[in-house]
Every structure is written in structure tokens, then in C-alpha cells.
Amino acid sequence: MASTPQTSDSHTMAQGEMDLLRFATAGSVDDGKSTLIGRLLLDSKSIFEDQLEAVESTSQSKGYDYTDLALLTDGLRSEREQGITIDVAYRYFATPTRKFIIADTPGHIQYTRNMVTGASTADLGLVLVDARQGLTEQSRRHAVLLSLLRVPHLVLAINKMDLVDWSQEVYEKIHKEFTQFATKLNIPDLEVIPISALQGDNVVNRSENTPWYSGPTLMHHLEHVHVASDRDLVDTRFPVQYVIRPKSDAYHDFRGYAGQVAGGVLKKGDDIVVLPSGMPSKIAKVELFDQEVAEAFPPMSVTVHLEDDVDVSRGDMIARPKNAPKPSQDIDAMICWMTNEPLKPRQKLAIKHTTRTGRAMVKDIQYRLDVNTLHRDQDTKELGLNEIGRVQLRTTVPLLCDPYSKNRTTGSFILIDEVTGVTVGAGMING
Amino acid sequence: MTNTHVDYQLSQLDQLEAESIHIFREVAAEFEKPVLMFSGGKDSIVMLRLAEKAFFPAKLPFPLLQVDTGLDFDEVLSTRDSWVERLGARIIVATIDEAIAAGHVVDDGKTSRNRMQIGTLLGAIEENGFTAAFGGGRRDEEKARAKERVYSHRDDFGQWDPKMQRPELWSLYNGRIHAGEHMRIFPLSNWTELDIWHYIHREQIEIPSIYFAHERDVIERDGMLLSLGPEIQPKGNEQVEKKMVRFRTVGDRTQTGCVESVATDTAAIIDEIAIARVTERGATRGDDRFSEAAMEDRKKEGYF
Ligand SMILES: Nc1nc2c(ncn2[C@@H]2O[C@H](COP(=O)(O)OP(=O)(O)OP(=O)(O)O)[C@@H](O)[C@H]2O)c(=O)[nH]1
Numbered sequence A: 001m002a003s004t005p006q007t008s009d010s011h012t013m014a015q016g017e018m019d020l021l022r023f024a025t026a027g028s029v030d031d032g033k034s035t036l037i038g039r040l041l042l043d044s045k046s047i048f049e050d051q052l053e054a055v056e057s058t059s060q061s062k063g064y065d066y067t068d069l070a071l072l073t074d075g076l077r078s079e080r081e082q083g084i085t086i087d088v089a090y091r092y093f094a095t096p097t098r099k100f101i102i103a104d105t106p107g108h109i110q111y112t113r114n115m116v117t118g119a120s121t122a123d124l125g126l127v128l129v130d131a132r133q134g135l136t137e138q139s140r141r142h143a144v145l146l147s148l149l150r151v152p153h154l155v156l157a158i159n160k161m162d163l164v165d166w167s168q169e170v171y172e173k174i175h176k177e178f179t180q181f182a183t184k185l186n187i188p189d190l191e192v193i194p195i196s197a198l199q200g201d202n203v204v205n206r207s208e209n210t211p212w213y214s215g216p217t218l219m220h221h222l223e224h225v226h227v228a229s230d231r232d233l234v235d236t237r238f239p240v241q242y243v244i245r246p247k248s249d250a251y252h253d254f255r256g257y258a259g260q261v262a263g264g265v266l267k268k269g270d271d272i273v274v275l276p277s278g279m280p281s282k283i284a285k286v287e288l289f290d291q292e293v294a295e296a297f298p299p300m301s302v303t304v305h306l307e308d309d310v311d312v313s314r315g316d317m318i319a320r321p322k323n324a325p326k327p328s329q330d331i332d333a334m335i336c337w338m339t340n341e342p343l344k345p346r347q348k349l350a351i352k353h354t355t356r357t358g359r360a361m362v363k364d365i366q367y368r369l370d371v372n373t374l375h376r377d378q379d380t381k382e383l384g385l386n387e388i389g390r391v392q393l394r395t396t397v398p399l400l401c402d403p404y405s406k407n408r409t410t411g412s413f414i415l416i417d418e419v420t421g422v423t424v425g426a427g428m429i430n431g
Numbered sequence B: 001m002t003n004t005h006v007d008y009q010l011s012q013l014d015q016l017e018a019e020s021i022h023i024f025r026e027v028a029a030e031f032e033k034p035v036l037m038f039s040g041g042k043d044s045i046v047m048l049r050l051a052e053k054a055f056f057p058a059k060l061p062f063p064l065l066q067v068d069t070g071l072d073f074d075e076v077l078s079t080r081d082s083w084v085e086r087l088g089a090r091i092i093v094a095t096i097d098e099a100i101a102a103g104h105v106v107d108d109g110k111t112s113r114n115r116m117q118i119g120t121l122l123g124a125i126e127e128n129g130f131t132a133a134f135g136g137g138r139r140d141e142e143k144a145r146a147k148e149r150v151y152s153h154r155d156d157f158g159q160w161d162p163k164m165q166r167p168e169l170w171s172l173y174n175g176r177i178h179a180g181e182h183m184r185i186f187p188l189s190n191w192t193e194l195d196i197w198h199y200i201h202r203e204q205i206e207i208p209s210i211y212f213a214h215e216r217d218v219i220e221r222d223g224m225l226l227s228l229g230p231e232i233q234p235k236g237n238e239q240v241e242k243k244m245v246r247f248r249t250v251g252d253r254t255q256t257g258c259v260e261s262v263a264t265d266t267a268a269i270i271d272e273i274a275i276a277r278v279t280e281r282g283a284t285r286g287d288d289r290f291s292e293a294a295m296e297d298r299k300k301e302g303y304f
């Protein structure tokens, strides 16, 4: 016997209606990222007893004086052995108004690609610095990456304030140094918070040790930062992912174009154009499962029906006749290189952009970006592991793309090594 | 017609749904031979629901694969049958006993059925030539799972190498594999236990009745409540008691404990879970309790 009993309401039902904030940690090794996430989870009461007991007993058996909260997210055996984060850990918690998806990323330079993985989908970047050390090359590199990835909100958490006597002077100095560096980056929203991840100051609870600080606690900021405005609701972009053709008697003539809205709003009656063919049509209806919906907007996954029997397949894009990306085979992009073998001119790779896959050749490496000085080094003709540079590509198929600054979905691509099949580069289109 | 929100806001549950549907369609479009690993538990049922939505009104473009431990709860099997019939899906059932007969796994009398599922599963994937296998794993379940990509690459031996995971950026998934390898796909990666229950509630999804509180003969062993049955009989001075219980996960009968509960509907379960102090696996899964890295080790070998 199977069943789903229901009652009409419950006081916790609001959970399904909350909004979502994705954030990623960043910063050098040992700046306290994992400890901070452990602290956030603990103080927001999101840790279960068996989880806390497990890290308490591990901390004891390792002979630590305190419970190592980093063990809550450092889940791999080698991470616990080495006391560092190797790969992103995803953790979840919710307050009454918001659900949070946290990507706790590694600080070690060797694992930068994993940091980029965690940051690529983030709405907010949380950069930690050790108050004793101030900005390091790695904190700068991560700030540059966050700004290139267009993570719209940034928090600089100055950590380990307990080890610098809660000095306002130290706080001000790092604050100033970072703000100066940040003027050269694209950071629309910055908050600088003095904390102690270990002791919990200004994380969830306001600290008595920093009477000179009047800004929000980290948690307060995370709960209130406004993320809704970060989406593009103007430029309609619908990459076709899958064509649904049931081939059944009941749905004989059904032909739906399935995909996730990447930009703008789609509704019945809209004039559209199918790219790259340029064939015009009109939207007959938009469906989500067995329901017709009035409008579809990012990031909804829907099925679109057109009025005309035009040829549409995976990799095509539906846009508006007067507002459509121009198909292009010459791509100018910032590339973050993620494998040991350097990227070189004339190199050939597979490229995946929205639902399109093709091949690409490197035509030119224009410059390599020095993450410390933001200097553009035009003499190097290669990009090494974890380096970032401006690259010109020629693709075998036209890409239907926008500048990354306009749309994170239609402006991004990945590069894949054709022999190993591994993802080796992340690209953000310029323009 | 459903009216969407005037402010173009999608609730977090709708965002999770949209992300999962995107993953299903991406895999169906890019992989030659996908399969959905179906355990009959709530997570794999939610997966099935999302797959149903992703391809509606077409049938699922892939079969289901179930590893039958021979120790599955009857209620779980009957819910499975009802789903399979309603969706008109194709299901392949791989049994541990067949896998033992075929030499994919060895029964040494010490290994739990749960561990023998690994060999059975890998045998079935290889035999059928599946190139992608959907799993219902969630990152909030356990700290090793918290580290896994949505597309999780498996080598020739079906193993996961946690130190060599491919970067995974934006929603651009890389499905390239070599012959003999396959990809595990986790469409529920970002769902929490609470999200799953909210979704079951909202969508009125049919799940096995043992998830709801009912009266059952149980004994307490190693701090877990186990249901009395052919394999579980009182030892020493263990007492058989009649209690109102429900299951938070449904693994095999001998490994899965239940919790005391009065929640007889989804809303009441949501209320109970919202204030639960112990993880679902910590509370009820004997197989995860042996060591700190129990899950990581099983995952490396090719567990779900
Ligand atoms: N005194 C003090 N120590 C801290 C604080 N935050 C973190 N630590 C310690 O700093 C060390 C490193 O902390 P982690 O959280 O592992 O650092 P991480 O940034 O996650 O390091 P990676 O992930 O390897 O880059 C640990 O020993 C922490 O206990 C703090 O606020 N005050």
C-alpha cells in the first residue's frame, strides 16, 4: 500500500517559498574559510548532534585544545589528514527568510580550479583575509577571479581579529588596501566585516570586542543582501536543449522545445527568431510539465511551442527579432586555464557554450593578467595552470553569445581537452 | 493557465526543480545510454517525478535500474510497481543473488547486502553498457557527498577519485567519457532533506507508506530501532516493543532503523524534520556508522 496523506497547512510550509542565495568562500590557505562556514552552521543551529559529536571526538583525538570547526566541511580523508581543503564542499542552511547554498572552496593555489567551480554560480563571494597577514597574492587572485566571474556581491571578512587584539587600525588598514585594489576591478557591492571565525565574533552574533564597528554581522548581511535585481529580464535568450516529440497517439503532433530560460521573458504571442537560421515565428504557448504558464523567465525550465513548423534543434536559440545575439565564430574572451599543460596558440580544443558543442582553435593569446598588479603581460605567448588571460578563438560552429558582463549564461563557455575529455578552461566572453 | 509571480521571482524550491530538470534534459541529449538508478526511496521517487516533468508528455527516454537486495520492504516494492506502471517506464531489476551467481560479487558471509549492492550495480551497468547513471544522492546527506560534482566521473572500474574531480562551471556540464567509463549524475545535489519533503508535500507525490508513522514491533540495538522480521530477532535480553515509528530512509531491512514518530502525513513530517537534531543517516543507517570515512570509501568503490 502506498499513499501520500496530506493536511491542509503547516507553519513550516513557508520553506518552499523562500528565496535562495548562493555564496562561495575565497582567500588564502588557512585564512579560516572552512572554520567560518562551520561557525555559521553551528551558530545558526544547522548542525546536527551526530555531526558535532563526530568533529568533537576527531578534534580531541588529534589533541586540539578546541573543536576544529573546519572538520564540518573538510569531508575527505586526505583533507582531514592534511588540515586543508582540496575540493569544494557544498553546505546548506536556511533561516526563516532565505535558503543558503554555500560553496566552501580551497585556498591552496594548486586547487584554484576548484575555487572557480564553486564561485562560478555564486551570487556573493566571501573573501577571507588573516588580519595578521593582510592581503596576499592569493587573496588578490581570488578577488580578481570573483570580479571576472561577475559575482555581483562581495564581502571581505577580516578574520582572526582575536589574534590582533581586535585592532581597529589593522581593520582600517586592510580595508583601505583592499578598496584601493578593488577600484581596478569590477565590484559593484562591497562590505568589509571584522570577525573571528574561531570564536564567532560578528559572524552570527555581534561582538563586544569591536565597539568601533557599526556595520552588520556577516549573517545579517547574508540574510538581507538584495539579489533579485541581478538577473536580465530584458534580453530574451532561450537556448534549445531538447526537442520533445512523444510519438504517441495521444500527442501525435506535439513538438515542444525544452530548455532553461537564460534571459528575458517569454510569453504567448511573442514574435521570435530562431538562431542561427534566422527563421521567424511566434510563441504559441509556454508550458511547465502539464500546465501552460503565462510567462517564463530565468531560471525556469520550460517547454516552448511555436506557431510555425520551423526547423529547430538542440543548440539553436530562440530570441527576439530586434534583440538577438549575432552568430559569431570569432570569440574574444578572458580564459582561466585549469590544467598543467599550458594553453598555446594554434591549440585545438572542444568548446561547450550553452547547449552548443563544437571545436575551437586558439588564434592568439593577447595578454596574461598579473593578478597582483593587474598588469597585462603581452610578452607571454602561453597560459599556464591557474593563469588568466585574454584569448582569441576561432570556432567551427557559430556561437550565439552575449558579453559575459550582460549574461552569465550566454556569455560563458568551457574548453575541453579532446583526448582526455577533461574540462581545462573556463571562458568569459568580452564585449 | 498558471500565472507566474508578478515580480519574476522564483522560490527556492522552484529554482531547485528548474535546475534538476535542466540536468535531466542535458543528460538525455548528450549521453548515448542513460539509466536512472531507482531504489524505491523518497529521493529516487522525487527524481522520477522530476524526470517525468522534464520530458512530459513523452515517456522517459531511459529505463530504471533497481538493485534488488532481496531484503527490500514490501511497501517499497509495491510503490515502485505503481510508479512504473503509471509512467509506462521500463525497469531492469538486478538481483544480488544473480550477481553472486555471475561472479560479480562474492558472498563471504561477513559482507552486508548493502556492500554487495556495489558489485551488483557495477555489473549491471557494465552488462547493459550504460554510459550515465542518475543517482538520488544529495550533498546534504553526508560530508563526502558534499564534495561530489553533479556529473561525477567514474573510471573503468566504476570508481570515484575525489582528488581528481573535473572542474564544473556554471551549468555547463561536461559529459565526455571514454569507452568503458561512465558518469554518475546527481540531479538532486542541491536539495536538502527538508526540500525533498516540501516537494513531496507540494506535488502530492506517492511514496511508500513506511515513511509515515505506523505501529510496528521493534527492538533497540546499537542505539537504533530495528523492525522485527525474519532477519531481525531479539538477541540476549533485547525486548520486543510495539511503537509508533516511521522510516527516514529505506535501505535494506536489516540495516535500516526507524525513528519514533507520530507524523502520519507530509506536513507533520516536515514539522518533525525541521526540529530534528540528528541527520537521517546518523539516525537510521547502520551502514554509515562504522567509520568516519565509511561513505567516502564506499563511494570510491562505486557506491551510489
Ligand atoms: N585564532 C583564530 N584562529 C582561527 C580563526 N579562524 C580560523 N582559525 C584557525 O586557522 C586554521 C585554518 O583554518 P581553516 O578554516 O582550515 O582555513 P581555510 O581557509 O579553510 O584553509 P584552506 O581551505 O586549506 O584554504 C585552523 O587552525 C583554524 O582553527 C580565528 O578567527 N581566530
Ligand SMILES: [Mg+2]
Pocket (backbone or CB within 6 Å): A033, A034, A035, A070, A084, A085, A104, A105, A106, A107
Ligand atoms: Mg578550508
